[in-house]
Amino acid sequence: MEGKIDGALINPFMIVHPFEVLVAANKAVHLHRIGKMKTRRMYSEIIYNLSPTNNISDAFKRFGTSDSDTAVLIVLVHPTDETRHMTEVMAKVDGQQIPVEDVSKMVDTAQIKKLYRTTPQEDSCLLDAVVCRMAVKDVI
Amino acid sequence: MAVDGRSVAVQQFLKKTELIKQGAEARVYRGIFLGKPTILKERFPKLYRHPLLDEKLTHRRTVQEVRALLRCRKAGISAPAVYFVDYTCHCIFLEDIVGSVTVRDYITSIQLSPQKSQEERLDHLAKKMGLVLAKMHEEDVIHGDLTTSNMLLKVGGDTEEADLFLIDFGLSYISALPEDKGVDMYVLEKAFLSTHPNTEALFEKLLKAYTASYRKSHSVINKLNEVRLRGRKRSMVG
Ligand SMILES: Nc1ncnc2c1ncn2[C@@H]1O[C@H](COP(=O)(O)OP(=O)(O)O)[C@@H](O)[C@H]1O
Numbered sequence: 189m190e191g192k193i194d195g196a197l198i199n200p201f202m203i204v205h206p207f208e209v210l211v212a213a214n215k216a217v218h219l220h221r222i223g224k225m226k227t228r229r230m231y232s233e234i235i236y237n238l239s240p241t242n243n244i245s246d247a248f249k250r251f252g253t254s255d256s257d258t259a260v261l262i263v264l265v266h267p268t269d270e271t272r273h274m275t276e277v278m279a280k281v282d283g284q285q286i287p288v289e290d291v292s293k294m295v296d297t298a299q300i301k302k303l304y305r306t307t308p309q310e311d312s313c314l315l316d317a318v319v320c321r322m323a324v325k326d327v328i
Numbered sequence: 329m330a331v332d333g334r335s336v337a338v339q340q341f342l343k344k345t346e347l348i349k350q351g352a353e354a355r356v357y358r359g360i361f362l363g364k365p366t367i368l369k370e371r372f373p374k375l376y377r378h379p380l381l382d383e384k385l386t387h388r389r390t391v392q393e394v395r396a397l398l399r400c401r402k403a404g405i406s407a408p409a410v411y412f413v414d415y416t417c418h419c420i421f422l423e424d425i426v427g428s429v430t431v432r433d434y435i436t437s438i439q440l441s442p443q444k445s446q447e448e449r450l451d452h453l454a455k456k457m458g459l460v461l462a463k464m465h466e467e468d469v470i471h472g473d474l475t476t477s478n479m480l481l482k483v484g485g486d487t488e489e490a491d492l493f494l495i496d497f498g499l500s501y502i503s504a505l506p507e508d509k510g511v512d513m514y515v516l517e518k519a520f521l522s523t524h525p526n527t528e529a530l531f532e533k534l535l536k537a538y539t540a541s542y543r544k545s546h547s548v549i550n551k552l553n554e555v556r557l558r559g560r561k562r563s564m565v566g
């Protein structure tokens with residue numbers, strides 16, 4: 189990877205399904221608009237939103253990326269008809285691009301269960317278990 | 329923040345939705361949120377209440393609802409997943425239990441069907457309700473507004489067996505007290521018998537299933553009987 193990328197750089201092994209990322213991004217955009225983000229930037233807020241806890245540095249440790257990583261999920265927030273930034277970002281990444289749906293194939297299920305403390309009863313739909321915790325974490 | 333106080337997510341959602349219920353406390357819409365069939369429950373301000381008090385109460389209901397949904401799901405009780413909560417407009421985005429009917433409508437439809445198969449299907453349902461409520465009380469969740477409209481039956485899912493979902497947890501709270509659980513069952517009994525006339529025997533079957541599967545049900549049923557008696561006395565005096 190060359191230069192800085194203006195986007196949320198996420199560890200794809202911690203993502204059950206892209207829906208989860210949409211939920212995190214939607215929440216970040218919402219909180220940004222009403223001035224109630226917990227972190228300073230929209231892209232860090234997306235990463236924070238993925239985490240089941242309210243600990244920011246924890247969220248970055250789990251869901252952020254490090255130099256040794258072999259895969260990255262990049263999330264950009266942009267107006268629907270403005271894709272220039274996306275092209276720029278793609279030019280900066282040296283690697284093979286895969287369909288976003290394929291992140292589900294990479295997920296480390298055991299890690300997810302441990303981190304979100306899901307119960308065996310929730311095994312039938314891990315995505316719902318994760319999204320529920322993300323949605324409700326501010327009031328737990 | 330949008331001009332009318334609703335967030336972008338809410339506004340976008342509302343563009344293509346169908347209002348399915350306008351209640352006294354909330355409006356319930358059905359639509360698509362981030363690609364998923366979703367129910368939006370929007371609690372609106374009550375103009376007769378003081379704005380600050382109203383805001384506080386409405387916020388509390390929203391919080392209680394989402395907390396209880398998560399707690400139930402963790403315990404394996406079927407309840408819709410929560411996708412997003414907007415605390416500025418008291419909106420909850422919930423998993424749409426697609427293809428479900430309220431237990432209320434289900435019972436009514438059975439009662440209209442041929443006599444022969446009625447009893448068996450109703451008994452089966454009553455038993456299922458008893459089991460789910462036992463599980464909920466085992467988790468110390470008091471629903472606070474148990475009615476047959478606040479339970480959804482999803483027929484024809486992955487399995488032959490219909491799944492019973494609990495919804496509408498805005499008045500719920502956590503308590504281990506048999507009294508609170510007894511009152512919860514009393515509220516259901518009242519609602520059940522007034523919504524579905526001549527179902528006393530059916531409700532007894534529900535209680536029987538509840539009792540059989542809940543270790544601490546004995547003290548709850550005692551409390552239920554106490555509350556029933558109080559209720560009767562009050563109506564005799566009044
Ligand atoms: N998750 C859901 N899936 C499908 N239908 C739902 C869902 N939540 C609510 N409904 C429908 O909307 C109605 C009202 O929802 P409810 O949460 O009970 O609100 P209210 O407080 O107005 O009673 C329910 O009786 C049911 O018919």
Ligand SMILES: [Mg+2]
Nearest residue numbers: 477478495496
């Ligand atoms: Mg209701």
